[in-house]
Amino acid sequence: MRLLRGLRVLHSLGIWFWLALPLLGLSFWVSSGLMSDRILSRPYGTVAQLEADTQLEVNLAVTILVIKAEIYKKQGFTKVEVKTTKSALTKLEFQFPVTEFNQVESTIAQELGLSLADIRKLVRYQVVY
Structure with a gap:
């Protein structure tokens, strides 16, 4: 029904x-x-242009434990390893085109923004021929 x-x-x-x-x-x-x-498919305008050629500079407040510098005399460069504490960043690595102790110390001081006296207290050298 x-x-x-x-x-x-x-x-x-x-x-x-x-x-x-x-x-x-x-x-x-x-x-x-x-x-x-x-x-x-409609085009959207950008508000600001992207800049890809600029380098980013980061300033971090870290406590440095030790600086290990391996000087490669024959190759003509120094590999630097900086160990830090109490930070999300625990290790920094640098490579500098210098092999003399004074130049290495001044380059590290300039890169880390520390005095030469502080660098001399923390740095440990290893010379590789």
């Missing part, structure tokens, strides 16, 4: 309702696709 009543309600809506429903869905699908394509 209920089935017959449901069929009568569907039949009373008419064929035009059932034909219009897929056309309505198709029109929504096509229009939303065109609208999203237009929005996503």
Whole structure:
């Protein structure tokens, strides 16, 4: 009984309702696709230009434990390893194109922003021939 009543309600809506429903869905699908394509392909202006050629300078407050300098005389460079404490940054590594002790100390002092006296207290040398 209920089935017959449901069929009568569907039949009373008419064929035009059932034909219009897929056309309505198709029109929504096509229009939303065109609208999203237009929005996503629209160019956006940048507020500021990106600069990729600049170097970033970071100043960190760290406590230095020891500075280990390995001087490679034949190759003509010094590899420096700085160990720190109480920081997220526990080790720094540098490579300098100098092999003399005074030059190494002044270069490390300049790089770390410390005095020569502080560097001389912390640095340990190893000469590799």
